[in-house]
Amino acid sequence: MTTAPLRPNLTMLAALATLHERRADAEALARRWDVAHDLDPDRVLWGLQDLGFTAKRVSGTLSALANAPLPVLAPTTSGEMVLVGRVSDTVLVQRAGAKAVAVSAAEFAADFAGAWIEASPSVASVTATADAASGAAASQFNVGWFWQAIGKYKAELAQVLLASFFVQIFALVTPLAFQVVIDKVLTHRSQSTLVVMLVALAGVALFEAVLSGLRHYLLTHTTQRVDVELGARLFQHLMRLPMSFFQSRRAGDIIAATRELETARNFLTGQALTAWLDLVFALVFLAVMFYYSPLLTLIVVVFLPIFFGASYIVSPLLRKKLEDKFALGADNQAFLVETVGAMETLKSQAVEASWQRRWEERLVRFAVSSFESGHTGNWTNQLTNLASKALTVILLGVGAMQVIDGNLTVGGLIAFNMLSGRVNAPIIKLSTLWQEVQQMRVAIKRLATIMDATPEPGFASDGAGRRPLQGQVSFDRVSFAYQANGVQVLSDVSFSVPAGEVIGVVGVSGAGKTTLIRLLQRLYIATSGRVFIDGIDLATVDATWLRRQIGVVS
Template structure:
């Protein structure tokens, strides 16, 4: 069966293309490495899709970059990976198959070892080759990547409905560090052993040394106690180092997995939640991790030793031991009884904290508007009210926890008093020595400590349950998934079809698009017009598969986007929105965001095409200037030109311009218009614009009204007949006449102005 899978994979590797830039036999190293990863995944019945190609955009070529790319690509496909370095002989002894790299960074799949030969599959070859290890050693870089499908992926494959987020998600991550955790527990074991020796030593000093005035014994005991203290310090330090090192690695892995899942979620998830709420839920990961890798990890070992201490205490005095045992239900009961109330308080605190986080994020993003409206004082009062509610909730939850701790601490002090009184009577009656009483009290403290710790841990466990519940709302959300057509990696040609498409953003919300149908040939330029709310932006979003329609189909090259791999689609679609987001990176990094491997010359070329080159050169560090969060250091028009250059940088087959020039002045817009033919060349282009004169070059114009396609045709055809397009065009032309710099107002244009609602087209 494995042989059949390997043979099928070989055909797949030689015949399938990877991306729009990949040629079958002369493909670049990244493209061929993508095939190798896809083949390796296919051997384990995993569809690679197109999203793994992104890894080479991030890490580039070369052996080191290729190894990182392969590792991340396999992790993206839910493999547990490890990068190895060694000889061919060592490679042959590992569990095969693996992905090996030659000296140029080109990947091959090593299927199995047969004597002194290796079965190797290269991208582009029809079948695997049987190669001598010595021959392969001459081209082998010494680096290979192994991967096995994660337990989560296997369980999800067997029963997708059973895979819910919970404590098992954390334990699975911790299980990878079993060796390190075992070392921590071993160090804890010896620390407890040394702790047991101290009370016994004190008893010897009091009962033997003081009674018999034996200075030699005293010196021996003091040296022993000093040695125990030193060893305990060394072991505790080593334990803390191992613990911190391991928890940091766990933090990185858990954080990376959470962020990766977040990036795979559909837009509908983010539209139904505000950003502050999502950020607050993500931060709960730290609370959950702190519990599992904090005191909870060693608490069970401490509890085990508490049983040992109780046995030793029973040897000293059964009566005193029973008194200690009688207090244990008080410690546990106080925490257990208050748990439901505390959980409710913590949930209220979290909800208010998430609201405050969202309010703060919204405030920082709208600071210019708040200052422009001079509402700082009233906005501050709103914040103070929200903050007061949160502080009150935090006080109530903290107060509840503090009262529980006070009850436990008071019971602990009462236990000490009772032990001292009853113990003293035992000494007076001759049933216990003075040294024995002191040793018993020290051992009692060692028993009480883990019991008290467990009591506080129950409160932390309550907090963790709340954290896990909040995180589950993210982790249990279904990511974007490709189904039947998801493994297709052929380059897009650009034919687009809307087949009776109807769409709503929410189940009970208004219909944004209603029964829209049209067909666009590859390479056509399509204008989309309509007043604000007509459905132009929604149409663009459906073309990106950010959403899928409730009825009807959106097809690209005959492929229903509902079943297409979103990475395959979006990597070949360029988008420029009116409010396109830029990042706190350099101008060059923003332009090359989707294609980080672009050379400086290539970045400069697309910037020139977008009319951005001139103003970028005037920035303090030119293309190396950091443009601020959301491009705040640039004007609106400059941000738009950077966004256009970014969309062109990936050489998309489909280009979506959604009010892309709305923020540009006439001079800058003219630069874009002059280059528009070159920008659109060889692409299918959709242009939504409020200045309809810019759409004269469109092959066809779609007119939307209330979510319906009411007109369709060329500009000259639509302008010659009465209809919605002609009225919009006349309004647009009149508005442009008013907007252009002029010594006097065009009175006729002013008379031609329609209602204000028609300006947003």
Template structure:
């Protein structure tokens, strides 16, 4: 934010909250649009600006302890003097808050009383409209998703209820046979009961099958929807998300979907429904004997309490197992990806030892988890047998006292087993349930992160001309880290070629990532054809920018399939045209299968120069008006680099081109060359202008590379 805007603390506070939500605001555009000056903005105008930028805003007059846990933070503090600060955190135990002062840029700890005197407990609560409208991923997501299948779930629940009613038949039949048929020796009654029992059994079998089929079909639909949502959302996350996490860790989180799938599609939900309807048996048991019912319920309650007690430790061990599994998985991915380095350094032995260390930790955590599950399962089985013995012991006493018949006792025992059975099956599934809970949490790390595109009003243009303007651009990776790009200002006319050089870590590659909106700038703005790129649709923007990196990833498939990735409907004529411009057509023609040659995983069947030329052809297939080459030739041999440089005129023709390079010979024909150091521009000019300054950094680099006399 520019210095003259800092006094408008309301806009500053809103901008900070927007950044926390990863929403890009063009503060300069807001200042111009609403004709703001250095004076503080009135509350009503600030609320209008917030709502115009797709946030919801409500003014609340509540103490901090009332706000904590009820509303999202940060919130904007409305000071009594008309300025604004940010409420970052509330600590109820210490009765204090953490406040960020906009004017000073410092954080302070203020008590509840100090906050009261500062602002009279007046706050603006902000939530982003789109983020707030989305259901956070968790079991709540499944609940809302299941509500889309109300009719199906209703049928499943009705089927479960009827199945439980049918389950009443067996104990009742047993009671009648023991108390009536055997006593009266009535064979005719026995035949009728047997026929009815078989009919009920067949009907119950068909109903059970139908119930499970319907539910499994619905569960598979939800599973497919979640799998599709997961992949789509993962690839809509900002680039920073992937930079901050290891590939193996992300893959491990995605695989948690299998854990959830197993829990949903197996017997788990059916068991939960059976537990819900098993209270029908409790009612029947209560009609037989209050004492025996109390004994059965007591034992089941003890088993349930046992599992509630061990749940924290169980979750802790599940967490440890996940972490050790993620570490070993990440190490495996890194080891296989870097296999060439492993073999060239002959470090297989040390890699094996490290892998065995990771494996030992994982196996140890798995053993501890399984051991705990086995112990708890053994205790529950012992308690179940204890319940059976207790019911028989007290039941026989009731039979002797003529308060129960033999048939009633056996029927009660069967009812008790049918009541405790689903509960014990649920207990046996407790481990899987906890794993599913953790799986939901892990997937939530992906699905609850906001995607890049948050605005429904993202700008797309009919076409680009290629004008790029940097206006006092500043960027840093973390709030407390130094600036990587500092006050970068430069104007690029359409069709110009710009070389950017400087020592490692000077911010060259960061500039190209900012152009692509891989990162959001902290201050200033980048304009393409006069439009702030923060207001552009990032997918559309990147589709119109061709990028070639030092290491380009070729996907498994043919050469043609790799070239047409950005434009799947491209005809072969366009593919050949792009390949010719990139200098790739000749070597492709020499291959036995031509453009249908398989490149292997990561392009393993091709040389470095061949892969680079295919990458250039891929970047050109969409005919982008902005073209970026980020160290694209630095890892190539002289001949491969010369081939690409010889085609450079064709590659950059009609495009605004940015060439990042260490080798100055790569950029010496550029229209302008920017020399960077510590994120700043220290020199600008064409090759001859920069060489004329013998005390300049460019001249020094050129001489160090031995090019002056070359």
């Protein structure tokens, strides 16, 4: 009689991964994800994505399931996942702990929950696997990593863009209404028409306020969900990095780099999301302005390169100053973290005064760098604002002459200036957006120092069926250095310790006593030679499976 596994959903997830030629088993995945009991359907979806699959939950009938890209995972009415391989008059179903069997469609439909999970290896994971097999360098971290998470909320972001579209439409209505009031209502002294126009403007203003509020709520809610997912993925990658990564970097540098995650996300889901829509409507406003006055529209178009040019010219200098500012900020962060961690040593040696002086020198350098980057950005903004004010003055003067000559009405002039402001606003916003692009590029570059680091090798199917370790330790001609070209801490070390034997290792500081224990835990891989426990080469085993069977007191 076959005994059902303790984690049926996790078992079926591993089975699906195996069908796609991914090494995986339930026990290894349970250790990797710290699963105490089993996965619910949402965690199954998350687990597939963590293994490099593009996965989604689909709802539908049994006939719709027949057209799905099989095999799929389908939850039953009891919540247990089954693997579905074929759907016709009979359904090929595999349950945890059993072989695949064909059941009638009616029998399957009675237990079918009306949903399933489709999964296929993502392009990024297939590319990474091919690169690893060929020895090619892994793809570099870029903005695409963010779009993978943001893309899951396409529907919500589409609603934000739709709301922004209607807000822009209302912005077009207001100047036209002002023209009608000034040119028609005031000229003909029609109070009834005035009341109608005022009520319409009040309604538009109220609807615009409600729509803007809902847009802000939806965008904020969505970005917070994106923040949680991106933060979790960054921390997960950080936890899988080898000790050599942390050994070669200061804690403050790593912390400062992780904080750049919010900078990049704010840009992608902030102004960058709606800037292109504002630019499209700027063209619409220009068309309406051309209808009012081709001459005034030409003046506005002539000023547009000034708005863009100021930011474009200063961007290389600004990017350099932002990189300097980040480097100094990270250096201060590292200094502060190291100071707090070594406070006992500092006080015991009575060096507080010299340490205070070093901290103040660092603060001064950071303040100067921050002032210079802010000063550069400020002058760019001031130049853009000056050009905007000059444009307003010129439009007012030329427009007034157009009114005097009878080529433009007073209402048309007022409407034109209001529309001009609507055109200038997104253009000025785009000029400041260019500065944010530079900040995002710096943030991506800093995050890449973490995300491009190679994690510890994972063996998702290793350890299954292995007996618990007994403790026979063997070092076979092991040499090790913490840095590639550094001094060897261990050199051609060989020894064997039977299971259950108690030994002591003595030696001067730096002799390699702690290094031996670190190699046993596979916190580091030997530069040459091999380390065995119970005859198992530790370079080939799952690190989590190994470390959970080793106790260390420090």
